[in-house]
Amino acid sequence: MPQTMTLTTEDADIKAAAEIIQDGGLVAFPTETVYGLGANALNSAASSAIYEAKGRPSDNPMIVHIADISALPQLVKGGRDGISIDAIRVMREFWPGPLTIVFKKSDIVPDVVTGGLDTVAVRMPSNEIAHRLLEEAGVPVAAPSANLSGKPSPTREWDVIEDMNGRINAIIMGGQCDVGIESTVLDLTGDEPVILRPGYITPEQISEVIGREVRYDEHLTNPEEDGDNFHPKSPGMKYKHYSPNARVRLIEADGDEYEKVVKELGIEAMDQGLKPALLNYEGDAEKAAHKLFADLRELDRRGYDIILIKTLDEEGFGFSVMNRMLRSAGYDVVGADYDAASPQLSEVEAYADAEVTPKESDVSGIPGINDRDFGDMEYTVVLDGKVE
Ligand code: TXA
Numbered sequence: 001m002p003q004t005m006t007l008t009t010e011d012a013d014i015k016a017a018a019e020i021i022q023d024g025g026l027v028a029f030p031t032e033t034v035y036g037l038g039a040n041a042l043n044s045a046a047s048s049a050i051y052e053a054k055g056r057p058s059d060n061p062m063i064v065h066i067a068d069i070s071a072l073p074q075l076v077k078g079g080r081d082g083i084s085i086d087a088i089r090v091m092r093e094f095w096p097g098p099l100t101i102v103f104k105k106s107d108i109v110p111d112v113v114t115g116g117l118d119t120v121a122v123r124m125p126s127n128e129i130a131h132r133l134l135e136e137a138g139v140p141v142a143a144p145s146a147n148l149s150g151k152p153s154p155t156r157e158w159d160v161i162e163d164m165n166g167r168i169n170a171i172i173m174g175g176q177c178d179v180g181i182e183s184t185v186l187d188l189t190g191d192e193p194v195i196l197r198p199g200y201i202t203p204e205q206i207s208e209v210i211g212r213e214v215r216y217d218e219h220l221t222n223p224e225e226d227g228d229n230f231h232p233k234s235p236g237m238k239y240k241h242y243s244p245n246a247r248v249r250l251i252e253a254d255g256d257e258y259e260k261v262v263k264e265l266g267i268e269a270m271d272q273g274l275k276p277a278l279l280n281y282e283g284d285a286e287k288a289a290h291k292l293f294a295d296l297r298e299l300d301r302r303g304y305d306i307i308l309i310k311t312l313d314e315e316g317f318g319f320s321v322m323n324r325m326l327r328s329a330g331y332d333v334v335g336a337d338y339d340a341a342s343p344q345l346s347e348v349e350a351y352a353d354a355e356v357t358p359k360e361s362d363v364s365g366i367p368g369i370n371d372r373d374f375g376d377m378e379y380t381v382v383l384d385g386k387v388e
């Protein structure tokens with residue numbers, strides 16, 4: 001198990017991080033979306049070490065990050081000729097930034113990076129620290145989000161440390177990520193442009209640039225197809241995702257009905273001896289994206305067993321944030337018609353029986369982290385038997 005170094009954003013440290021990547025090591029770094037866990041994308045052994053550090057299924061492909069457009073043709077089948085006019089328009093508008101584009105892949109991209117697919121997902125981040133690292137490394141960098149597989153993506157350096165300490169070579173301490181959820185993944189390899197994963201850049205914005213309709217992959221709008229028949233184009237979509245240790249339930253109700261459901265669920269949880277918390281972003285999708293993953297992690301640290309989240313409108317960017325909320329809740333949405341005496345109560349009981357032990361964060365050995373004040377949470381918390 002490597003000793004994980006924490007690095008600053010000073011030039012000498014960025015240089016050290018770049019050298020680790022050149023030597024086949026693993027470095028976590030901030031981007032404008034979430035923290036990434038990077039390795040040299042042209043080095044199979046280094047890239048496969050990422051799967052091990054994350055505990056990630058190896059058929060789930062990774063995004064390749066580049067600092068400069070000149071690094072793209074080598075990754076794409078047919079080189080420059082393999083880059084479509086649509087891709088050029090979209091890149092000109094949204095790169096650097098939170099948009100990933102799927103191309104047919106060239107032979108130099110190892111299968112381990114693409115999970116055996118004949119396509120490669122590429123992104124040019126706008127975060128300045130990420131850019132300096134990629135430029136200094138001088139190689140394309142394969143980087144999934146820097147969390148243990150299944151957990152919420154890390155948006156703060158301490159969240160990365162919590163999951164990755166002792167598993168990777170270094171972490172660049174780059175503060176808090178701006179957007180807070182992962183990049184939009186746009187597939188331009190088929191006849192029509194398709195969004196495989198919703199993110200900050202919306203289909204409407206892309207549509208405007210390329211002058212034709214951009215649709216969501218059908219699996220995003222029909223999640224009930226989950227299960228054995230679920231073969232999405234983006235393999236990552238089929239795995240459990242964004243899940244804290246606590247159970248997450250979404251509340252889709254407004255006004256008095258919302259208050260009533262919160263109370264019922266809160267009391268119900270406490271009757272089971274469980275500690276409930278409530279996240280309400282007041283319909284603000286940007287704020288929700290910025291805070292959601294950090295809040296889920298924070299509530300785990302504080303030992304909450306059930307996290308209730310008020311849903312958002314699925315307009316524009318709201319659709320992307322709701323996608324993360326729905327997946328962290330395993331599509332468990334409670335509506336205004338919720339009645340504590342309804343059959344849903346048995347689900348809560350089953351959950352209560354299934355031993356819920358809030359896990360202590362394994363962050364021993366990092367000086368200062370245990371007494372760090374994580375503070376600054378804006379959600380309303382239902383506390384110790386008193387429902388507010
Ligand atoms: O914002 C982001 O994209 C972050 C930061 C670190 O850049 N990265 C990230 O990577 O979210 P990851 O590995 O956690 O998610 C990559 C997603 C997965 O859903 C994966 O299935 C999909 O992109 N993906 C990667 N390569 C693909 C390909 N060739 N075809 C289709 N989907 C692909």
Ligand code: MG
Nearest residue numbers: 144145153182
């Ligand atoms: Mg991820």
